[in-house]
Amino acid sequence: MTTKYLVDPELVALLDQIPASVLTAETLGQTRAKAKMAVMASQASANLPQFSALSVSERFIPGLEGAPDVRVLVYLPTSVQGPLPALLWIHGGGYIMGSADAEDITVKSIVSAIGCAAVSVDYRLAPETPHPGPVEDCYTALKWLYTHADELGIDPNRIAVGGSSSGGGLAVASALLARDRGEIPLAFQFLLAPMLDDRTCTLAKPHPYMGEFIWTPEANRFGWTSLLGQEPGGADVSPYAAAARAEHLEGLPATFINVGALDLFLEEDLEYARRLMRAGVPTELHVYPGAYHGFRMVADAQVTQAAERDQLAALKRAFDPSRRSDKHLQAYHS
Template identity: 35%
Template sequence: MSLDPQVEALLAQLSENPAPKLWDIPLADARATYDGMAAVLDLPDVPIGKTEDIVIPGPAGDIPARIYTPVAGGGAALPCLVFFHGGGFVIGGLGTHDALCRTLANEAGVRVVAVDYRLAPEHAYPAAAEDCYAATAWVEQNAGDLGIDPNAIAVGGDSAGGNLAAVVALMARTKKGPQIAFQLLIYPTTDFTDAEQWGSRTQFGEGYFLEKETMRWFESQYMGGNDAARSEETASPLGARDLSGLPPAYVITAGFDPLRDEGKAYADALNAAGTKAEYIDYPGMIHGFFNMQGVLDVARDAVKVAAAKLAAALAD
């Protein structure tokens, strides 16, 4: 296994001009650093049929969200992807994942509802999970007004957002709603309990964009000192006692991603429990590559494949 040449060139460029460690700078600067990097690495100006910024009632106040209608989407009821952005539960937002949401909407022919859930450390666990669940339930309840088919709603996200998508699917099963048809899990973090058991966290913990110290910082900010909750299924879905009866999933990992092993383990655990999970690894890629469509050819191809899987699942 070797790095994709475009990834290798990108990492070399980043090593020549290293960004500050996120935990060493003020939180506002950390968020601005991530925003700036997203703007440089992703596709600029992706055409879209329509975007609309809205607010969704949440458990602690309004949740900002953005609805993407694909090109030629029109006013007909469409399948929907409720999308949760990555960023370690601490950074990221609607802007950092705008290009990805636009691409998924267009390629899959779905409305995407991107959720700007509460971030840590201001809002520690389980605030993000509660917001994401509430937003998904609201989308189903208001499907008619939103132009969404209530029988064709998926959840998805990358990294921390992949964790939240998996968690929302578990919460929806427990609470007997909303009805979720599919999970799109892009290099999800699935285990907060024992990071050292995952070889990829050690093997690729330095020098491959996402580093293990950054992950530790993210996790500590999100958990807010409540380490006893790390084993709860709404934090670590891989540790859920029962993974049966969940929506089918498409699980994506990257070969040089510290989160690779736990992502694959989650796909394996879903299948072992009788929940259909299709797994794919992009061996030459690094964490975050779905947001690097502007510089990585494989990223553009991978997003198109994921969109096709989403479209097919919601058409069944």
Template identity: 40%
Template structure:
């Protein structure tokens, strides 16, 4: 592990999602301790996107922005909101110059799949419809997120492809949760890694998907058996790694942490995107663990945060 990160590991809450409500409180307390971002160069507005039900969003609008990203927070599908994501959404807007629409999607276990996906997709549609109001080019809209939010972003891209939805310019996937099967080497062996380990990851998927058995893993994304209107764990809209066809998806940036259970599924997904003809930038950050970019005093964390902004800026330019 990177020595700058190792000293802070004891300060992270236990890797436990057995009680989602206690975990939410600890997650909010951790987010509240983050250094305040510089928001002087942007306008920030809380809005509600009309949907069923309505979806809260927080919009970060830098001056002279031309593109936008629908941004989905992490938290294992059970934690987080626009307030806990504020330090990261604001930094992404500042670093990229893009309008960031941070989504307060519904959380599990109260609202299992496909609730969060439906919320995220509704915000994508709203963003495209309100591009002129937001001051952005409707052809320069990206989706992205961290952890569970990265998995949701990948699912939004799959759904937009299948439903001929709004065009997505780019996917910004930071340590995404993509595969409920937990069969990769990293998912099987990282049982005591900081913040996220196999046990916590398995609990997150249980909260999100319920107890539905994971059958028919090779069903296409748009088949009746895998409709996003169902609660089946078989759907690639729930676990994008289950999609058999990744062709025609937007270009992607995939970042992984060395000591993260999601690492190998993320690398495999990036390779499959490449093999399907999708342009991909893959960055494996050595010595890091899932969410360690929250330790912003570390040089590697500063590089990670800066790269997200720089990558999005390049993707939405030109």
């Protein structure tokens, strides 16, 4: 059975252009190389927007003891006066692929539309670096952003953490670390189809209409196994590796989540949103019918444009200083 008949008509053509592939330890290098080439080809397109009113710089942040420096890209608007709100952006790729450079256009678009600063993290990838290396890289970048707020011209009380797919999972894990370590008062979680729960790999009755395209159950198992260094679904998985494992969500910042109705992560994202609301966390959730994982690659589709409008509007509201209150920060530190 195929679910292709459920796909939004504007999103169907892309599926014919992406050949089916199986992710294994043997094919991972080749898959990474193909993905990098695809990004380079896309960025060479003459149709890409120009972003003249922002600057981009590369920084290297000292990692944890024994770990390498963490590479980040820092995006600052040149036409907006500070102190600025800031987004720590974490790229996707199933914990095994991707880079900060690959999502350069995404981050530039956000900075340009919102007028915020952004720091994009080039965290180490699994399986070469399993948990906790990737999330500690992200947290290191987040802490650097917070402690260097004055230097960067950033408002330390208006910092959001966000990402897509595995980047969304690492964003939530970073937010959990920030809450539990009590070091950084985050303002917002900005999550695009976040990859949160290793137990999705082990469902006895998986959802019959999600996960056929782009990121499949087989790819998901490989991604989680690579990150965890063991088979997913076990009893001893850390919530800082698979954020859905967190027992308590109280004290997390307000959250935006969107996901496609055909995305493999649909149910784990719905459950995370439900639990956030049960924990008293202001949560905005959008589900887009006919959309599979990665549907944003079809930039001119109406559903993609709707998702873009929704997520930018949510981030603008989150960064609006008139909507901030001391009560949130008090709850965050309690």
